[in-house]
Amino acid sequence: MRKLLIFGLLFLTLISCQYLNQLNSDNSHTEKNVKRVPVIPENAFLAGKEDKLNWFLINSIHNHKNNAQISIYDYNTGELIINKRFLKICPIDEMKFIEDLKEEIDFYDGEKIQLKDNCYLQAN
Numbered sequence: 001m002r003k004l005l006i007f008g009l010l011f012l013t014l015i016s017c018q019y020l021n022q023l024n025s026d027n028s029h030t031e032k033n034v035k036r037v038p039v040i041p042e043n044a045f046l047a048g049k050e051d052k053l054n055w056f057l058i059n060s061i062h063n064h065k066n067n068a069q070i071s072i073y074d075y076n077t078g079e080l081i082i083n084k085r086f087l088k089i090c091p092i093d094e095m096k097f098i099e100d101l102k103e104e105i106d107f108y109d110g111e112k113i114q115l116k117d118n119c120y121l122q123a124n
Helices: 002-026
Strands: 045-047 054-062 067-074 080-089 105-108 112-115 120-123
Touching: 045 105, 054 105
Parallel strands: none
Antiparallel strands: 045 054, 054 067, 067 080, 080 120, 105 112, 112 120
C-alpha cells in the first residue's frame, strides 16, 4: 500500500510538472522568442496579448498618489507610443494601490493600460 501511495504521488508530481511546462511553452512572449529592436530601453519589459504586445518602461512610481510615469513602445518598431503619468483606477469597493506594475500590467488598449485585476491605469 505504501509503494502505491508513493507511486501515486510521483505520478501526480510528474503530471503537474508537465502541465506547468506546457503552460510556459504556450506563452508567446517568453524571453526566448522576443524580438527586441535596439531603440527599446534595456530595462523595459514586454506585456500584452497576442495582437497587443508592447514594451513598457516604468520611469517612476508615486505610491502615495497611486500613479506612475510610464513609457509605452510599439513591439515591432520600437516607436514611442506614449510617455505619460498614469493613475490607477479601481472599482470603489476594490481599492488597490500600485505594488508591482511589471506583474500587474496586462496590456495597453490604446487608451488605458489594462491590469490583471479589476483595475486599469488611466493617462493623467
